[in-house]
Amino acid sequence: MYRVLIPLDESVDRGLTQAEYLIGLPVDAESVEVVLMHILENVKQDVPDAMRKPGRVNSVRRVRDLLEDSGFDVRVERAAQSPTEAIKSKAAELDADEIVMGGRKQSPAGKVLFGSVTQSVLLNSDLPVVVTGGS
Template identity: 45%
Template sequence: MYHVLLALDETESRALAQANAVIDLPESDSSVKASLLHSFTDNPSGASALQVAGVRRAQETLEDAGVETAVVEASGNPADVILDVAVERNVDCVCVGGRRRSPAGKALFGSVAQSVILTADRPVLVAGDGKE
């Protein structure tokens, strides 16, 4: 079983693009398992990951395609959490959502996806932002 960790934020279009990237893997309906991770940076109300639209959308899409899913929630710096969960769950691949950013925006604000790509010790699948 090939285990993929999807690092999801609130954006439904990006979550859908990530789910579709996993569905496009060979034999995804029988040989792929997906852990859907949402990292809360601030969660004073105690929300669960399934209350996040992007997580729900990805789970529905994957399950409709026959992919086994599990939801994981954590809190902390998103890039660090993604890398830690990837190790803890011994996933084969991490799937992150990309988005278009200006060079200045990348320099000023950083990028979770970029940080994961550069520091992960396993393959990273980058899905588009889901926008045409």
Template identity: 40%
Template sequence: MYQIIVGIDEDEAHAKLCAEEVVGMPGDGSEKHVTLIHSFTDNPSGASATQLAPVREASDVLDEAGIDYDVTESSGDPAEAIIDAADDVDADLIVIGGRKRSPAGKALFGSVTQTVILNAGRPVMVTGVPEDA
């Protein structure tokens, strides 16, 4: 079984693209297990990850492809949450969406993607920016 962690942010297009990349990976849907993770940095309404549109979008793509998945959530630093989730299941791959940002923007504001790539200790697939973005 191929274990895949997919980091889900607030962007529905990113979530869909990440899930579509998992679907497009070699192998049958039954050979993959995906953990969708969303880390709340602010959640005044008390929503759960399964209530978020991006998580539902990724779930729909995986459901349609017959890929088994679960949804997990955390709070705090998203990069740390993604890496911890990958460690917990000994993931074979982490999938996250990238953003168009200048090098200066990354230096000033940080980057979840960059932090995961540098600290995960396992393969990371960055899906890039959706075509319509």
């Protein structure tokens, strides 16, 4: 089983681009396990646990639905730590084969550098990291 980790934020467009990359690969969807991970940052401690569920986040729901409709086995998880550490630890826990990050549009000068989380994952991962187009 090929395992792919897709970290998501609140951007629906960026998440759908990540999903479309995976859908476009010449693979049998049934042979791929996808873990969508929504990272909770700056969540107040008094927020009820039910409100923290990643399935409540529009980007997570839309990406999950698109991938499941395309035949992929999808699991949704959350993390409540720094994004870079969450991605690294989840990839190791899953024994992931690939990480699919969402890129962001940047100015011409800014294209030399990625966002800090994406850049950190790219520079510190032993896994293949794909960065999809940004929005």
